[in-house]
Amino acid sequence: MFEENLEAPENPNMHLNYYQKEDQVLLAVDCIIFGFDKENLKILLIKRNFEPEKGKWSLIGGFLKRDENLDEAAVRVLETLTGLNDIYLEQIHTYSKIDRDPGQRTISVAYYALIDVDSHRFDGIQIDAAHWFDIKEAPELIFDHNEMVRKAKARLKRRALTKPIGFELLPEKFTMRQLQNLYESILDKKLDKRNFINKINSLDVLIKLDEKDMSVSRKGAYLYVFDKDKYEKKVEEDGFIFKI
Amino acid sequence: MFEENLEAPENPNMHLNYYQKEDQVLLAVDCIIFGFDKENLKILLIKRNFEPEKGKWSLIGGFLKRDENLDEAAVRVLETLTGLNDIYLEQIHTYSKIDRDPGQRTISVAYYALIDVDSHRFDGIQIDAAHWFDIKEAPELIFDHNEMVRKAKARLKRRALTKPIGFELLPEKFTMRQLQNLYESILDKKLDKRNFINKINSLDVLIKLDEKDMSVSRKGAYLYVFDKDKYEKKVEEDGFIFKI
DNA sequence: TTTATAAGTGTTGTATTTACATTTTTAAAA
DNA sequence: TTTTAAAAATGTAAATACAACACTTATAAA
Numbered sequence: 001m002f003e004e005n006l007e008a009p010e011n012p013n014m015h016l017n018y019y020q021k022e023d024q025v026l027l028a029v030d031c032i033i034f035g036f037d038k039e040n041l042k043i044l045l046i047k048r049n050f051e052p053e054k055g056k057w058s059l060i061g062g063f064l065k066r067d068e069n070l071d072e073a074a075v076r077v078l079e080t081l082t083g084l085n086d087i088y089l090e091q092i093h094t095y096s097k098i099d100r101d102p103g104q105r106t107i108s109v110a111y112y113a114l115i116d117v118d119s120h121r122f123d124g125i126q127i128d129a130a131h132w133f134d135i136k137e138a139p140e141l142i143f144d145h146n147e148m149v150r151k152a153k154a155r156l157k158r159r160a161l162t163k164p165i166g167f168e169l170l171p172e173k174f175t176m177r178q179l180q181n182l183y184e185s186i187l188d189k190k191l192d193k194r195n196f197i198n199k200i201n202s203l204d205v206l207i208k209l210d211e212k213d214m215s216v217s218r219k220g221a222y223l224y225v226f227d228k229d230k231y232e233k234k235v236e237e238d239g240f241i242f243k244i
Numbered sequence: 245m246f247e248e249n250l251e252a253p254e255n256p257n258m259h260l261n262y263y264q265k266e267d268q269v270l271l272a273v274d275c276i277i278f279g280f281d282k283e284n285l286k287i288l289l290i291k292r293n294f295e296p297e298k299g300k301w302s303l304i305g306g307f308l309k310r311d312e313n314l315d316e317a318a319v320r321v322l323e324t325l326t327g328l329n330d331i332y333l334e335q336i337h338t339y340s341k342i343d344r345d346p347g348q349r350t351i352s353v354a355y356y357a358l359i360d361v362d363s364h365r366f367d368g369i370q371i372d373a374a375h376w377f378d379i380k381e382a383p384e385l386i387f388d389h390n391e392m393v394r395k396a397k398a399r400l401k402r403r404a405l406t407k408p409i410g411f412e413l414l415p416e417k418f419t420m421r422q423l424q425n426l427y428e429s430i431l432d433k434k435l436d437k438r439n440f441i442n443k444i445n446s447l448d449v450l451i452k453l454d455e456k457d458m459s460v461s462r463k464g465a466y467l468y469v470f471d472k473d474k475y476e477k478k479v480e481e482d483g484f485i486f487k488i
Numbered sequence: 489t490t491t492a493t494a495a496g497t498g499t500t501g502t503a504t505t506t507a508c509a510t511t512t513t514t515a516a517a518a
Numbered sequence: 519t520t521t522t523a524a525a526a527a528t529g530t531a532a533a534t535a536c537a538a539c540a541c542t543t544a545t546a547a548a
Contacts, residue, residue, distance in 0.1 A: 019270055019307065019347060019348050019350070020348075022270050022307040023270075023308065023310040024269060024270055025268060025269065025271050025310075026266050026267075026268055027268075027269050027351060063263065063267065064269065064340070064351075066267045066269075066349065068342075069341050069342055070338060070340040091337065093335060094314060094338045096308070096314040096315075098312070103263060104263050104264075105310065106263070107271060107308075107314070109338050175526090176526085177525085177526080192506075192507075192508085193526090193527090194507095194508080194527090195506065195507085197527085216524095217513090217514085217515090218514040218515045218524060218526095219513040219515090219524080219525060220513075220514075220515095220525090220526080222527090419495090420495085421494080421495080436538075436539085437496090438496090438498080438539085439536080439537065439538085441496080441497085442497095458545085458546085460494075461493060461495065461545080461546090462492075462493060462494070462495095462544070462547080463494060463495050463496085463543070463545050463546090464495080464544075464545070464546095465495060465496090466496090
């Protein structure tokens with residue numbers, strides 16, 4: 001089926017070529033990039049400027065290269081297209097329907113990423129065709145990308161309930177209201193304010209600052225920061241689970 | 245890097261070859277096959293009879309073919325090596341470390357499978373090199389297979405707490421004690437007998453038969469079957485969640 | 489007839505979750 | 519300067535879920 005270049009210098013073990021009769025495939029990564037602007041959950045999409053499906057909305061993606069693993073490929077794709085690195089990424093699922101991409105047989109590994117929209121005001125984003133959509137108002141996507149987003153939302157919901165990943169979506173300093181807005185967006189339901197604050201406080205991993213955010217109310221709202229060291233120490237020492 | 249045969253008859257869309265400069269890889273599936281013998285959780289492993297790592301214990305696996313998706317590949321691998329089909333399978337994670345397989349750059353998609361060891365007494369298993377190990381006594385595996393098993397166990401634990409997948413590991417008729425043994429194996433902890441039975445009964449998805457299993461006690465233990473229709477109707481009608 | 493063994497069965501205390509309303513602070517407007 | 523408007527801050531009681539716990543029953547085998 002394929003002729004392989006057994007001398008390819010990138011793979012020092014190529015001489016141990018035990019599997020040479022097997023079919024090879026193109027492996028892509030696609031990133032579901034979630035953002036939060038202190039009000040609503042967003043998703044970053046691009047308008048494809050190449051075939052197939054040129055002009056339609058799609059996830060950001062790219063192909064795995066010979067010299068990197070999938071996590072690295074996801075980081076590279078994200079950095080290339082948004083200029084951002086040091087972003088929370090997690091693999092979700094691998095999609096392999098035979099005709100999922102009409103261009104060529106392609107298997108795609110989906111990742112989701114979490115970004116604070118405001119702190120990372122990448123100037124206009126590298127690609128002008130990229131746009132933040134409110135998660136509730138995102139357009140139809142190409143291929144099986146809608147299914148990827150559906151699964152990513154479910155995963156985010158599950159993770160957010162048991163791991164402190166929500167803080168990846170917030171600025172370093174945030175108000176309780178913003179934290180609650182975030183959880184309401186992720187869980188897609190209203191939460192009781194007092195119960196939410198009591199729950200968060202009982203976890204005992206936030207530091208309340210003396211500083212207030214005066215931008216939204218007369219009274220002002222105290223700012224908090226996530227105490228990552230304290231959280232990690234608690235996990236380490238007594239198997240603490242961050243549970244909303 | 246690779247020369248592609250653009251006329252390959254297997255892919256009718258090959259003429260739309262938009263991505264031809266990209267690297268291709270071998271995609272494998274590896275199956276973590278869990279079994280249960282009414283007492284303990286088991287894992288099915290094979291002694292590799294080919295290089296590399298010939299003679300060492302490994303998961304059962306194979307390569308994705310051009311005309312199938314990953315789920316189909318996993319079913320095929322499972323059926324080829326055990327003779328079993330119609331088995332519960334779930335994709336877990338995709339592994340891509342560059343040198344994970346010294347034979348050649350290979351990316352592997354891990355699946356786990358659930359089998360009732362006794363009901364599927366495949367005669368000696370297709371491959372004589374295959375063996376059921378108690379999950380607590382399994383040997384070291386090749387490559388990153390240990391990591392795959394670790395993740396599969398975690399996934400199984402999580403799933404078993406919220407979905408009725410445990411019944412995939414039991415014969416059609418089972419006793420409460422066997423069900424409890426199963427959950428104790430999966431969760432790796434002892435459960436209180438009365439609390440467990442009360443919990444299961446409150447879920448109201450088992451049918452208690454008039455029949456008893458007399459093989460283990462003088463008194464005999466009532467047999468139960470999982471009422472799948474009832475479960476599905478409950479899920480459908482009021483979003484019921486099977487929660488242990 | 490006795491014995492040995494697993495099966496079967498409920499209650500009570502504890503912890504967690506949910507429901508719910510008033511007061512406080514302060515900038516802006518009057 | 520006083521008033522007003524709007525979000526922030528705060529605690530308790532009821533309901534539910536979870537955890538701990540021990541004796542009686544049925545039956546085959548001795």
